[in-house]
Amino acid sequence: MNKYNETFGVDISKDVFDAHGSKNGHSQFKNDEKGFKAFLKSLPVQALVVMEATGYYHYRLAQFLYKNEVVVSVVNPLSVKRFIQMGLAKVKTDKSDAKAICNYALRNDVPLYTALTDVQSECLQLFRLLDSFIKHRTATKNKIHGEETLGVPSKAVYRSLKRNKKHLDKELAAIEERILSLVKKDQQHQLTLLTSIPGIGVKTALFLIVVTDGFSKFENASQLCSYVGITPVIKESGSSVKGRSKISKVGNKKLRNLLFLCSFNACKHNRACKGIYERLVNKGKSKKLALIAVSNKLLRQAFAIAKSGKPYDDEFVSVLKK
Structure with missing residues (x-):
C-alpha cells in the first residue's frame, strides 16, 4: 500500500512539465526555476514525485525537489513504456504520460532518488564531454586518413585537420586530468583498490x-x-x-x-x-x-x-x- 499522502507522475519536456496527482489530477508548469517553485508550493506534505530518466530534462527538477526535502523517484523509461503497453493505451500525450507515470508508481515499488554531489555531477558532465570529443577526434582522424589517400591532397585542408586533432588531444588530456583530480580528492583509496584488479583501467x-x-x-x-x-x-x-x-x-x-x-x-x-x-x-x-x-x-x-x-x-x- 502506498504510504504517501499523494503520488505525482511528472512528464518533462524542454519548456514545460506536466504533473498528474493521484488526488488532484493534472497541472502544468514551466520547466524553469519559477515553475519548480510553483510546483513545490502546490505539493502536499509527504508527497512522492515520480519522473522518468530523460537525460538533461529531468535532472534539474529532481535535484531541486530533493534539496527541498521532497521524496523523489527517477524510474527507467522502458519500465513505464511496458506498463503503458500492458494497458493498451491508444492516446499518447504529455498529459496522458504523466498520468501513466503516476499509475505506475501507485502499482509498483519505485526506487528513491538520491541527489548527486557536486563532484559526481561535474564528473558525469566531464565524461559526457569526453565521449563527445573522442567521437569528434575519431572522425577527424578518419578524415585525415582519407585526405592522405588522395593523389593530390589539399595542404590547407590537411593542416586544418591536423590543428583540429591537436586541439582535441589537448582538451581530452585536460578533461581526463580534471576527472582524475576530482575522484582522487574523495575516493583515492577506492581508486587504488579498483585499479589493482587486472583488466580494470583508470578510466573504467x-x-x-x-x-x-x-x-x-x-x-x-x-x-x-x-x-x-x-x-x-x-x-x-x-x-x-x-x-x-x-x-x-x-x-x-x-x-x-x-x-x-x-x-x-x-x-x-x-x-x-x-x-x-x-x-x-x-x-x-x-x-x-x-x-x-x-x-x-x-x-x-x-x-x-x-x-x-x-x-x-x-x-x-x-x-x-x-
Whole structure:
C-alpha cells in the first residue's frame, strides 16, 4: 500500500512539465526555476514525485525537489513504456504520460532518488564531454586518413585537420586530468583498490566510482550487474521456443562498453576471468559471449573489492566469489 499522502507522475519536456496527482489530477508548469517553485508550493506534505530518466530534462527538477526535502523517484523509461503497453493505451500525450507515470508508481515499488554531489555531477558532465570529443577526434582522424589517400591532397585542408586533432588531444588530456583530480580528492583509496584488479583501467575505475557513488547505491553485486545491463536474458517457452541467451542491455551503456573493452585484457592477465573465458570457449560458446561473462566477473570482482576494502589478490578467491 502506498504510504504517501499523494503520488505525482511528472512528464518533462524542454519548456514545460506536466504533473498528474493521484488526488488532484493534472497541472502544468514551466520547466524553469519559477515553475519548480510553483510546483513545490502546490505539493502536499509527504508527497512522492515520480519522473522518468530523460537525460538533461529531468535532472534539474529532481535535484531541486530533493534539496527541498521532497521524496523523489527517477524510474527507467522502458519500465513505464511496458506498463503503458500492458494497458493498451491508444492516446499518447504529455498529459496522458504523466498520468501513466503516476499509475505506475501507485502499482509498483519505485526506487528513491538520491541527489548527486557536486563532484559526481561535474564528473558525469566531464565524461559526457569526453565521449563527445573522442567521437569528434575519431572522425577527424578518419578524415585525415582519407585526405592522405588522395593523389593530390589539399595542404590547407590537411593542416586544418591536423590543428583540429591537436586541439582535441589537448582538451581530452585536460578533461581526463580534471576527472582524475576530482575522484582522487574523495575516493583515492577506492581508486587504488579498483585499479589493482587486472583488466580494470583508470578510466573504467573512475567511471565506476562516479556512477555508483562509491558503490554505496547497491546492496549486492547482482543489483550492480542488473544496473549495468550485463545480466543474461533467456528466451524459452515450452519445447518449440529456444531463443539465444543474450545480455539485457537495459542499463548503463557507457559502463557496459568500458567493461567489455576491459575484458580483452582481463581474460589474459586476470586468473579468474581467464578461467571463465577458456571454459566457455572450450564448451563451444562464442568468444563474444565469453567476453561478456568476463565483463560480468570483472564487475563482481570490483564490487567485492570495493566493499571489502582489500586489494585484488589471486589467492584470495573467497572474497571475489561473494
